[in-house]
Amino acid sequence: MLTRRGWDTWKLILLFFCPALFIWLTAMVIPFLYGIFISFTKWDGIATEYTLIGTANYVKVFNTSKFWISLQKTGIYTVGTVVLSNLLGLMLGLLLTSSLKGRNAFRTAIYVPNVVGGVAMGYIWQYIFSYGFTRIGQSLGIESLSTSMLSDPNRAMVALVLVSSWQLSAYLMIIYVAGFTNVPGELVEAARVDGANSWGVFWHVRMPMIRPSVTICLFLAIVRSFMVFDINLSLTDGGPFGSTEMIALRIYNTAFVSLKFGNAQAQAVILFLIVAVISVLQAYFTQRREVQM
């Protein structure tokens, strides 16, 4: 740490940190606290009076098996998506920083899907799953491909993970590309001279150097997966028979279809606590390892 005198430190905090803090507090924290307040009420979405009902919403949420099932499904989905998207992203990052012809063109082409909003892409994929893959399956006589993945609960989950990873990995690729580019070429060369093979170079030289990128990517993937909404809505809409209703979609439906705003807010608060604990722990531990190495 720099040696600044106390007053200087506070001046710096006031000047540099507090503007961001203020905007964040007013745009996020205060509305969120308001939301927590709503979770203790029964509210119809319009009225200016709220009926305080204590913790009834929380009790109800805790006793709703569908909430826990949805949470569990979201957990499975998150694990799948975080692993797959990071593996893909890492591979892309490695591939697209190697001496490859037309590297920049590839980077752009692969990044493009990420530019299109989630909802539109979900509809396109729905068509691909319903009509594209099934036609291929039928014409090749592959039984497992000839029915749509979206009509079976387990395979629909796989489809959801696939499409999410497809999009997310292109997003993570950027960070991995930046990470790999930052690995000094001399270091790799030195390792090669010392007789390390490609795997050794990757594992012992490149990986440690991109650990900050891994931290960021894991964190982003965890948060984004827990919050998945657009693709969930447009690809499966929670189906078949409600088996892929992730928690964010469930919260939205509880509020705007079932019109139970207090209940929806209570679910959101619980979700927030869970995700916050998981991701802060993840960030804390991986960042500590960065410092150690």
Add this chain to the structure above:
Amino acid sequence: MFKKILAILTALAMLLSLTAAFAESEAHNPVTISYYSTQAGVDEETVATLNEFMKEYPWITVNYYPCGDDQLAAWLALYSANTAPTVSLLDCGQILNYSDYMMDLTKAEDPSFFNHVLSGTDFFQKEGDSAIYGIPGSYQGFSLLYNKTIVKKVFGDDFNVDTVNTVDKLVEFFDKIEAAGYPSTVVFSADWALGAHYLGCQLFSEWLGDKATQRQVMADLKAGNYKLIENEHFNHLMDVFDILMARNVNKADPLADTQEGDLEMLAHGKVATMFQGDWNWLMIRNFENIDELGIMHLPLTNDENDARNLKILGSCPKGYCVDTYQNTPEQQAAGVLLAQWLALSPAGEDFMVRLIGSTLPFDNVTAVNENPLAVSTQEYLNAGRILDCSTYLCEAPTDFWLMVGPMMQKYLAGQTDRAGLAEEIQEYFADLD
């Protein structure tokens, strides 16, 4: 001489009407109101229609709030911002849910416009309350959509679908179609279609008994002391669903269909029937070279004398309501003018009939409908062959389709049996607050 007098009289009349018009606009203070429409996808045309309204009522300015596909969220956001739309075109269930904030239109300054409304006002009324919270905005019929071209090929040109008046005859009807080489039906598997239209509307309809009985069943379900599996009508409904399921052209993979895909098959003669509504015309009309289409009833019993077997389901799903919560009395008065104009003026009717392809339950409609399905609906409506499903649309919980739709999908996929389905529906009701 006579001509001269006539000319003078005409001039005088014109002058009078001019001053009258002038006086009228003089008498009104300018007022700005807003309109929110859940009729998505036709923003340009809505704006044009509103401009016409503003020409007729020059002292009223209307701001238009188009909706996204998350209709209710955007609407509630307007309320949260203290900018509630003066007039909204909303689902009837929604209007009744929020009726505390809506005007009782029978108490409008001049409620005589209701004289033109032939039916459908009951979709905007609450139990035991004479207030009407909405003016019907459209009328929709739904039941078995069928491909007339196929039916004519199989049964001859003058075949009358009214002869299909029992379940046995329906089976025979399907058999003959299949014998001629056409798949007889497709079951559209979206949660809202199965939950709201097939199960919800048909279950809580006059098949169940009169209005009081329907309400009683719903109340008993909520109280958790009703055995759905013992209900005769529920069993009839599911018997017919079993028939449709067994003949479903998508049987191998029943949940993999899309609405466009199913409609494409129907419109191009790849399947003969599909349980859905006349609003699907909006999608069907995009296809090229479509066959002749129509709606027919779906018989549920083998009683030839049961008139209900020859009826289709009909409803006023949307209506115009006027906010009283965040709008001034002046705005509300202007809002009533707008609402009735949108519903009942030639321009408003033209919009609904020609653009949206809806039938209208009014006595002054002149616009010609190009939607053959809505023409079928109109015929059933004229003949009084409509099953009332207002109990479902107005009184069932708003998330019924969201919760029960997936249960029906499970049944469709063979993952549960009838008893299991009935059990799950009962659990859903018992778990409501």
Add this chain to the structure above:
Amino acid sequence: MVERKSVKYWLFALALLLTVFYLFPLVLVGMNSLKTTGQFTTNPFSLPTRLVTENYPQAFNQMHFLSSLCNTLILTVSICVFVAILGSMAAYVVSRVKSKFVSFFYYLMIASMCAPFQAFMIPLVKLYAAKLGFTNSLLPVIYIATGLNMAFSIFLVRGFLNSIPLEIDQAAMIDGCGSVRLFFRIIFPMLVPIEVTLLVFVAMGIWNDYLLSSLFLQTQDMRTLPMMIRVFCAQYSTDYSPMMAGLVMSIAPILIFYLLCQKQILAGVVQGSVKG
């Protein structure tokens, strides 16, 4: 780098395969924007038999393309500027100042990234539109989106700052450079690569944002591209072909932005690697 030729070819083939996988759905969008909606629903995978170009002018008009593009641009640019500058200033403090106050709020900010937007969207409207009167205006969207992205910005930049050695700061301070000048003259220029990465993320998020904008922008002339793309979706039917034409047109500007950024990322990375 010494790599055998065959490996190179294999890598190229792999990259090509991956590109197909990543690009395929988008090719479908482009292809179907040149067909009619009827043709699309009949067979989304067929090649257009005759090029239907009407979808583009139709989408252009129906989406009020120029005005919605303009709104989207204003939002994206201003939010990006605020997020980048304010966020990296705060990140600098987080990275360089040892203070319980700062680190407490930093971890709270990280945690706040996990708050589902659905949990506070209605309260947001209540506060900003009802209480402060910001309706139908780009301002609350800019302000709130800046706030929502602030934690992410600080999080990302802080990681990068931690890898910039303290000696740089110390040397500058010994030369009598004040904190403000130190940051803007010396540190900020070194942040270019991470700023560009950050902006690619933030810009993409704003460019595609629907929920937040829809809460504050009601009338047609205030709407953004992602909102206008939905003019083709009616309740029971979607006019797919013009929608896809609209999609292609909405992607184009942000794609150009990405292409420009990509050069910057590379250039910036070269700069950054001097740090040693």
